Amino acid sequence: GMLLAIAVxxxxxxxxxxxxxxxxxxxxxxPVGRLLIKSSIGVDRPALFxxxxxxxxxxxxxxxxxxxxxxSIAGLQITLVVLAGLALIALISAIRLWPFNESTELMHRHDxxxxxxxxxxxxxxxxxxxxVIDNLHPK
Numbered sequence: 499g500m501l502l503a504i505a506v507x508x509x510x511x512x513x514x515x516x517x518x519x520x521x522x523x524x525x526x527x528x529p530v531g532r533l534l535i536k537s538s539i540g541v542d543r544p545a546l547f548x549x550x551x552x553x554x555x556x557x558x559x560x561x562x563x564x565x566x567x568x569x570s571i572a573g574l575q576i577t578l579v580v581l582a583g584l585a586l587i588a589l590i591s592a593i594r595l596w597p598f599n600e601s602t603e604l605m606h607r608h609d610x611x612x613x614x615x616x617x618x619x620x621x622x623x624x625x626x627x628x629x630v631i632d633n634l635h636p637k
Contacts, residue, residue, distance in 0.1 A: 499515050500519070500578045502515050504575050531547075534546050536630075537630055542631075603629060604626065608623050609623060611623070
């Protein structure tokens with residue numbers, strides 16, 4: 499969308515590009531919410547969503563001033579290319595860092611828990627279940 503905006507010279511063409519950027523933002527934000535819900539238990543979700551909100555806004559804290567500063571000294575076309583490049587780097591990083599075909603159920607061990615701990619009482623130290631990040635599964 500940012501690369502398309504380089505060629506925009508009228509409001510009529512800016513509105514569809516703006517809509518495309520909004521669709522892109524929604525395409526990213528919706529799966530993030532699902533991922534956070536899927537990766538946590540109910541009591542941890544408020545803190546997890548607050549952390550994600552803070553992290554996403556930290557990105558905006560960098561991008562908005564960069565866009566304003568670069569736009570004022572280099573022009574909008576160069577600013578759009580730089581921001582599109584940053585978005586491309588983020589996309590490639592996400593693709594490279596995210597596990598491919600990650601299972602929702604993982605085999606794991608709890609060598610750190612006591613023998614009478616309820617989590618391992620029925621299934622043993624090594625078991626498989628839907629994996630969430632909580633006090634028993636910090637990684």
